[in-house]
Amino acid sequence: MNDDIILRVENLGKCFKIYDNPWHRAREWLSVRQRSYHQPYWSIKDISFEVHRGDFIGIIGENGAGKSTLLKVITGVLQPTEGKYELNGKVLSLLELGTDFNPELSGRANAIYSSELLGFPEGYVQERLEQIAQFSELGEFFDRPIKLYSSGMKIRLAFSLFAFLESDILILDEVLAVGDIFFKQKCYKLLEELIAKKTTIILVTHELGAVQQYCQEVLLLHQGKKIYQGPPKEGIWQFHQLKHGFIQNKYMDIETDISSQKSSLLSSDTSDDFSWPSDEVFIPVDFPDANYAQLTRYAICNSKGEPTLNFLQGEESYIYCEFQIKQNIAVPIVGLIITNKYNVIIHSKISFQHKVNVPSRVNQGDRLRFCRNITLSVEPNDYVFNISFGNMHSDHYASLDLVSKDEFISHLQVCDIYDKLGAFKVLPRYSCDEYSHFGICNLLGNCQMSVTSS
Template sequence: MSKDIAISVRNVSKKFRLFTSPSARLAEALHPFRKAYHREFWALRDVSFTVERGEVLGILGQNGSGKSTLLQIICSVMQATEGRVDARGRLSALLELGAGFNPEFTGRQNVMLNGSIMGFSRKEMQHRMPQIEAFAEVGEFFDQPVKTYSSGMSVRVAFAAAIHIDPEILIIDEALAVGDAKFQHKCYARIENFKAENKTIILVTHDIGQITAHCDRAILMNKGRLVMDGKPRDVVDRYIETIFGDDDPVPGKANNAGESHARQVTIDHPNIEFADNKGIEERRSYCKNEVRFGDRRAEIVDCVVEAGGVWDPPQINFGDPINIYAKLRYSAKFAPLLGFCIKTLAGIEVYGSNTFMQQIPVPASAPGTLQRIRFSFSAPLRPGDYFLDVGVAEMDGTPGGSPVDVRRSVAMISIAPISRRISFNGLFDLSPKFDML
């Protein structure tokens, strides 16, 4: 294994025997002719990838896709049925809530036990204990049995213990989802510090924003197989497609697919240029690698951006009013929800909203009719390139509705560099006022 490779997973498969009842398991164990009473279930099938030293790898997948099984094999908690895993460096893992903790022991005792398992002496752990206790922030509960902890407290102590044993490889499996916002921010700040120290991290989460924000690379698991390995934004788009799409992804299958809030949505806006017969695929800004999903009872047949009187502009001046026009064709009548989102090239949302959130009623259209809409807003975005998502969904009482035609990364918006010095950091200008009081 190369010195630059921290983790190597080669052709790993994992098989489980599933029994219908405990009695079936006993019958198989005692049968004189070894009759099988089980059925085989492959949780992993021929999974291969490597993680370079200093890389942050995100793993996405629906529940039951094999993510946790894969991590347990990497951490040597479980043995693979086939294949091999090699890890180079001290490995610390937070696999699940309270994993490895004795509920009868106090938090302090569990931290000491965890340190001894990792090869640290009692004196070394006592030296680290004040830092661990301070990071966990559970107060007097640190010396109470873990069985009295809430889920959030268990995660605090477990994460604090995991990061204070100088790991070269850190593995986190969804555990941070139960922590409060303040603690999550502190954890992800520590992850950023680990990245700066060239340590290897594997992060499993259903929070796609954390994948795009913190990971250098991502893989997508589905039904025990690795179906995509690539840039976080591309893998996140494919993940969304697996959730809402009709077909399961398979390995190797290509995708076919200041004041920054929306001011208004206009329905059936008359405009000569937008009334042409062009489709969205003919627009200059169209991204052919878009991800599209939904049942298509209505289709977004065109989408175009207008700014400063220019349609489909190659660049938009900083702070210019922006109009997003979309044309929909209905094949069924339903209560629609219309929305858009602007995100960075890494997939981080800058802003997203829809007619449900804005409390704007949208009339249902009869099958065969066309509907034109316009989103208008001002976006003092930092100069650079951004992706645009547009979508139509059916109202179901939830903020996002049930997808009908969602087109992610369907177009690119480019904000032109400004001649004057940029007076802010971040993605957009809040235009604050400073007063001396």
């Protein structure tokens, strides 16, 4: 094996036997005619890839896609049913971290105990205990029983412990999903230091923002198969399509699907003053059940027109949507709702509130494009955006400035709602500038100060 390749996986497959009754296993053992009493379930199949020393790899996929099984096979917990893998160093795995601590023992004792279980000699962790205690910021809690810890504290302890144990490959499974933002930043900084030391990191997460920001390469798993390996941007793009059921079982046809979409769009004309990005940044979606306006694709970009899911606090974002109109309607109305992870509406604004120029009539088969730019003056966090589509009679629409808001809205007919269309992340700024603020949102306004001497 090439010295630079630290992990090579070839045609790996893992099949679980599912028995209706545990005793069927015994019947199967005793069966003379080798009768089978189980149903095979292939959790992963035909997975091949290589990882180089010092790489930062992300593994993404929906729940049950086989991510954890793959990692368990690599770490030697499970035996592969077929195929093989070669490892060129020591693996340290943080699978579902922090749950395996003994609640009665102190943080310190758990650190020693866990590292012993992981095969490190006892003296090894003793030397690093002070560093671990310091990094975890647990203070006096480090010597208290784990049962008194909050879940965030457990994660801190676990991450700190693992970060200071040396290994060639560090596997992080949904590790950084919890914890406050500052600790997360500290963790990622530490990961970068580890990368500099040529440690390979495999990150399994649902936080696509983190994947895009840190990983050099992603593997996309779907129903136990690897359907993509390459740069994160493309991988995340495909993952989004998966989520919207666009490629589900026909992943082999991805390429053709995309190209056919592109060609059909060439004929469409766009007015010059309307900003519209290039086709590559769009994420095609599939909503066959739409009644009036079928959303066919959307994009989320920064001010440079690049597709991204990570924005800085106060940065401008652009959300683009394209609808295929299914039946004749009057004035089209599009609303955008942004919610945070607790489903609290952070912002919701409907196109008429922008007083945009609208057509009084849209016909079946027309293509409607919607663009909205938003300055993300909100706290650093994860956000989800939803789109809703409605229409209104042109006479009613004309009365926009004449009637009260409530009366105006009463004429609005909501047609299609696209919930949880996409997610993005707002990251904190490092410096204190006009865009930075505390609290959930930035409110417009200035600040002055003067001193009057007595």
